[in-house]
Amino acid sequence: xxxTLNINGKTRELEIDPGELLLDVLRDKLGLMGTKENCRQxxxxxxxxxxxxxxxxxxxxxxxxVENSKIITIEGLSSGNKLHPIQKAFMERDGSQCGFCxxxxxxxxxxxxxxxxxxxxxxxxxxxxxxxxRCTGYKNIISSVKTAAQAIxxxxxxx
Amino acid sequence: xxxxxxxxxxxxxVSGEIKYVDDFKRVDLLxxxxxxxxxxxxxxxxxxxRDAASMQEVVGIYSYLDFPEGVPKYGxxxxxxxxxxxxxxxxxxxxxxxxxxxxxxxxxAAAALVKIEYEPEACVIDPREAIRPGAAQVHKSGNINTVxxxxxxxxxxxxxxxxxxxxxxxxxxxxxxxxxxxxxxIAEPDHGGVSITAAIQSPFQLRRIVSAMLKIPFxxxxxxxxxxxxxxxxxxxxxxxxxxxxxxxKLKKPIKIKLSAEEGFLVGQxxxxxxxxxxGFDSKGxxxxxxxxxxxxxxxxxxxxxxxxGKAGMLGTAAYKIENVKIDFKxxxxxTTPTTAFRGFGATHVCFAIESQLDEAARALGIDPxxxxxxxLPERGDIIIPNExxxxxxxxxxxxxxxxxxxxxxxxxxxxxxxxxxGIKNSIAAxxxxxxVRINSxxxxxxxxxxxxxGQGSRIVAAKYVNRFLGIPLEKIHVITADTESVPFDFIxxxxxxxxSIGIAIENACKQLKEMFLELATQNYKQKPVSxxxxxxxxxxxxxxxxxxxxxxxxxxxxxxxxxxxxxxAKKDASNPLGGPCTFYELVATxxxxxxxxxxxxxxxYSIVNVSDAGNIINPIRASGVDxxxxxxxxxAAVMEHLQYDTNGRLQNGSSLDYRLPTTLDVPExxxxxxxxxxxxxxxxxxxxxxxxxxxxIAPAVKxxxxxxxxxxxxxxxxxxxxxxxxxxxxxx
Numbered sequence: 001x002x003x004t005l006n007i008n009g010k011t012r013e014l015e016i017d018p019g020e021l022l023l024d025v026l027r028d029k030l031g032l033m034g035t036k037e038n039c040r041q042x043x044x045x046x047x048x049x050x051x052x053x054x055x056x057x058x059x060x061x062x063x064x065x066v067e068n069s070k071i072i073t074i075e076g077l078s079s080g081n082k083l084h085p086i087q088k089a090f091m092e093r094d095g096s097q098c099g100f101c102x103x104x105x106x107x108x109x110x111x112x113x114x115x116x117x118x119x120x121x122x123x124x125x126x127x128x129x130x131x132x133x134r135c136t137g138y139k140n141i142i143s144s145v146k147t148a149a150q151a152i153x154x155x156x157x158x159x
Numbered sequence: 160x161x162x163x164x165x166x167x168x169x170x171x172x173v174s175g176e177i178k179y180v181d182d183f184k185r186v187d188l189l190x191x192x193x194x195x196x197x198x199x200x201x202x203x204x205x206x207x208x209r210d211a212a213s214m215q216e217v218v219g220i221y222s223y224l225d226f227p228e229g230v231p232k233y234g235x236x237x238x239x240x241x242x243x244x245x246x247x248x249x250x251x252x253x254x255x256x257x258x259x260x261x262x263x264x265x266x267x268a269a270a271a272l273v274k275i276e277y278e279p280e281a282c283v284i285d286p287r288e289a290i291r292p293g294a295a296q297v298h299k300s301g302n303i304n305t306v307x308x309x310x311x312x313x314x315x316x317x318x319x320x321x322x323x324x325x326x327x328x329x330x331x332x333x334x335x336x337x338x339x340x341x342x343x344x345i346a347e348p349d350h351g352g353v354s355i356t357a358a359i360q361s362p363f364q365l366r367r368i369v370s371a372m373l374k375i376p377f378x379x380x381x382x383x384x385x386x387x388x389x390x391x392x393x394x395x396x397x398x399x400x401x402x403x404x405x406x407x408x409k410l411k412k413p414i415k416i417k418l419s420a421e422e423g424f425l426v427g428q429x430x431x432x433x434x435x436x437x438x439g440f441d442s443k444g445x446x447x448x449x450x451x452x453x454x455x456x457x458x459x460x461x462x463x464x465x466x467x468x469g470k471a472g473m474l475g476t477a478a479y480k481i482e483n484v485k486i487d488f489k490x491x492x493x494x495t496t497p498t499t500a501f502r503g504f505g506a507t508h509v510c511f512a513i514e515s516q517l518d519e520a521a522r523a524l525g526i527d528p529x530x531x532x533x534x535x536l537p538e539r540g541d542i543i544i545p546n547e548x549x550x551x552x553x554x555x556x557x558x559x560x561x562x563x564x565x566x567x568x569x570x571x572x573x574x575x576x577x578x579x580x581x582g583i584k585n586s587i588a589a590x591x592x593x594x595x596v597r598i599n600s601x602x603x604x605x606x607x608x609x610x611x612x613x614g615q616g617s618r619i620v621a622a623k624y625v626n627r628f629l630g631i632p633l634e635k636i637h638v639i640t641a642d643t644e645s646v647p648f649d650f651i652x653x654x655x656x657x658x659x660s661i662g663i664a665i666e667n668a669c670k671q672l673k674e675m676f677l678e679l680a681t682q683n684y685k686q687k688p689v690s691x692x693x694x695x696x697x698x699x700x701x702x703x704x705x706x707x708x709x710x711x712x713x714x715x716x717x718x719x720x721x722x723x724x725x726x727x728x729a730k731k732d733a734s735n736p737l738g739g740p741c742t743f744y745e746l747v748a749t750x751x752x753x754x755x756x757x758x759x760x761x762x763x764x765y766s767i768v769n770v771s772d773a774g775n776i777i778n779p780i781r782a783s784g785v786d787x788x789x790x791x792x793x794x795x796a797a798v799m800e801h802l803q804y805d806t807n808g809r810l811q812n813g814s815s816l817d818y819r820l821p822t823t824l825d826v827p828e829x830x831x832x833x834x835x836x837x838x839x840x841x842x843x844x845x846x847x848x849x850x851x852x853x854x855x856x857i858a859p860a861v862k863x864x865x866x867x868x869x870x871x872x873x874x875x876x877x878x879x880x881x882x883x884x885x886x887x888x889x890x891x892x
Contacts, residue, residue, distance in 0.1 A: 028184075031184065033175070033178065033182040033184075034174070034175025034176070035175070036179075036339070036340075036388075037181065037341070038339055038340070038341060038420050038815070039420045039814070039815035039816075040419065040420065041420075041814060041815050041816050043814075043815035043816050044339065044420075044815050046339055073175075074174065074175035075174075075175060077174075078174050083170070083173065083174065087173040087174060088173075090169075090173045091169045091170060091173055093780075094169075094780045094781060094784050095173075096169065096172040096173055096614070097613075097614030097615070097616075097781070097784060097785070097788065098172075098338070098339065098340070098386070098387060098388050098389045098390075098613050098614035099171075099172030099173075099177050099386070099388070099614060100179065100338075100339035100340045100388030100389060101339050102172050102173055102175070103175040106173060121828075124823070125823040125824055125826065126823075126824070128822075128823045129822045129823050129824045130822075131822075131823075132337075132339065132815075132820055132822060133339070133788075134336075134337055134338055134339055134389045134391070134788070134792065134820070135339075135389055135613075135614050135784075135785075135788045136784050136787065136788050137784070137786075137787030137788040137789070137790055137791035137792075137826065137830065138787075138791065138821075138822075138823045138826045139784070139787045139826060139830050140780075140783075140784045140787070141823075142823065142826070
């Protein structure tokens with residue numbers, strides 16, 4: 001079946017199977033490898049994307065069901081050489097080690113900060129509780145989100 | 160200026176550009192999908208591939224029936240694990256057949272159509288079962304596969320001098336590494352040989368094993384190590400790579416094998432352990448004797464577990480100086496997933512037992528838990544294990560620092576309790592590592608290391624070393640890792656060893672390069688070189704020559720370069736059962752604060768403070784992050800993680816849905832990592848290694864919190880809320 005997807009501000013027409021999952025369409029059909037594959041059960045958050053402002057596990061979303069939605073993947077956050085403040089904050093506060101959970105973490109963080117620009121630590125923890133990280137112990141990730149919130153408010157990273 | 164190493168280390172991870180094995184998309188690959196045993200122990204009665212084979216896009220389906228001369232085998236200790244089960248299955252999930260197809264979808268669909276019948280037999284899941292007389296035998300050779308014994312002094316005699324004897328049995332189940340990247344590899348024919356792309360901690364070990372399996376020289380086997388999406392020991396040794404290499408080599412076609420997250424539970428685990436320990440104490444709390452017996456359940460094949468047993472056995476006294484010791488450790492087969500290296504490598508099990516004993520003794524004798532540890536800790540330079548490296552740190556001071564920084568003596572709010580524990584790990588002995596440092600004609604550098612990058616920041620450390628020794632700016636240094644064809648040999652990225660081994664190798668290479676450039680300056684310039692400083696050769700008239708100038712003078716413009724290869728060679732000593740003294744000890748003191756909800760059995764953590772005796776830290780923010788990760792992994796192992804099997808040996812919770820892992824909600828409000836930097840490690844600047852220490856003290860510290868909160872002395876991990884709740888109810892009856 002033919003569908004049109006709106007990804008990172010661009011619309012694309014694709015031929016897919018009705019049962020095809022958004023994660024697989026992103027990776028296999030569109031070459032957007034930033035969205036990672038792990039559990040395929042909607043449990044670990046590695047495949048997180050933002051759909052109409054919500055952080056969503058793309059491994060359990062049928063591509064056909066999000067035809068009219070605005071989808072943001074990690075590739076949509078940076079523009080050219082310019083990184084999003086959340087990405088810069090993750091670099092500054094060392095919120096990434098192996099990097100595998102990082103795209104998902106950053107997108108869950110963006111979904112949070114877009115709705116709640118001044119989250120408490122508990123609100124950050126709850127927002128990221130669906131993203132598993134095995135490397136960092138989460139502390140630097142939580143710090144990264146706090147720094148990102150401040151940076152966005154103060155324009156710290158604006159060149 | 161652009162810092163390429165930093166870009167790879169941080170920027171590419173936050174942008175999502177960094178590539179793991181599955182991100183290399185190719186259109187020429189065949190795809191392999193395993194058909195795995197649903198029987199934990201038994202004979203394969205029949206394999207029916209007819210429906211599967213008739214599917215379009217299926218290239219071949221293989222089982223032991225296709226190997227009349229015997230199924231190819233692999234393994235890091237012995238080549239004991241067949242790539243496909245050979246008539247007998249020995250664990251639930253063992254590969255029985257493999258479907259190779261043109262697409263992964265077709266391979267998966269065909270694999271589901273393969274019908275296998277088994278004649279099941281009684282199985283053993285737990286090492287406690289496996290050691291009983293009459294237990295089902297995993298292999299004909301018997302269930303005990305490894306024995307490590309060590310002893311000194313006289314335990315029997317010193318029993319008479321003991322004021323108190325504490326005897327306990329502890330049990331730690333197997334747990335899963337659960338790195339976030341699933342196990343994936345690509346193997347392809349390569350000019351008569353084979354080339355493997357895999358996320359593996361030991362490209363050179365994989366090369367050795369595949370070379371032995373295929374009976375071809377190392378020069379025909381290439382392993383290209385990629386970025387690892389987490390490892391923790393789970394990527395130390397081969398999983399699907401030997402099978403992929405075999406079929407790529409034989410079929411002369413490139414093959415990708417990608418394991419699902421569920422399959423990841425079926426290829427590697429941490430050893431379980433049943434530990435029987437008896438300690439005697441004098442009235443002051445000094446350990447009079449230490450008699451420890453342990454049975455490590457290592458699953459159906461050896462993998463690296465014999466080494467784990469030996470390593471843990473060698474460290475059987477943990478951080479303590481004890482005069483009378485008897486260590487008897489065994490590796491035991493079980494009909495479960497083969498166990499492998501796991502952060503801690505057996506030290507976790509030893510530390511859990513001994514720290515628990517110390518806490519119980521402290522209570523019985525009315526002694527402060529800190530004091531009982533101080534009494535038994537050695538001094539720097541003490542030999543606490545015969546033929547082993549002397550104590551290389553001020554461990555008492557590290558413990559005291561943890562007491563202070565962790566506010567151990569500060570009274571917590573009502574219902575909350577504090578505990579303290581020491582974790583220690585002996586870093587691998589008798590290995591080598593080499594590094595090649597190459598100075599391009601423009602003075603920039605390329606550093607070649609065999610290290611596998613998993614987010615520990617090894618490229619940054621390597622670049623910083625070259626910057627330190629040669630004065631080349633970080634922005635002009637590129638680091639190449641983990642390709643057996645282009646980098647020199649490094650044994651493995653594990654055991655917290657990289658900073659020390661690669662550091663010394665790089666230092667050596669840089670020393671040779673300095674001498675080379677000084678020599679070139681001597682030959683080619685009228686003025687004489689007097690020193691090397693800040694990336695330049697300084698001449699006797701105070702003029703400075705850059706490396707680029709010196710090369711240009713010698714070879715012509717952009718016409719030549721220089722390189723040197725340095726080596727780290729750890730000391731070998733045949734009197735040490737592990738081949739030599741450990742390179743260093745990694746010691747971490749942990750202070751924990753927590754509480755137990757007496758209604759639900761749930762444990763809540765408020766504070767984890769780790770102090771690591773690290774020698775010298777090169778990348779402080781990353782080092783803290785690694786130790787924080789270790790601490791949270793320790794929390795997972797202590798309170799939620801265990802692999803659960805039914806009586807038929809079928810894994811019940813082998814998926815993300817069912818295997819509970821720590822999330823952000825499990826992070827305490829206070830978590831801090833500190834480092835003691837006495838510059839007393841073997842690295843070029845006094846570095847030791849880190850990476851494992853922070854997990855080691857967590858489980859016994861949690862045990863003590865539970866005791867202080869509830870009076871329960873629970874000796875079997877994990878401390879799930881269900882387990883605590885049940886014990887609380889039983890204790891009220």
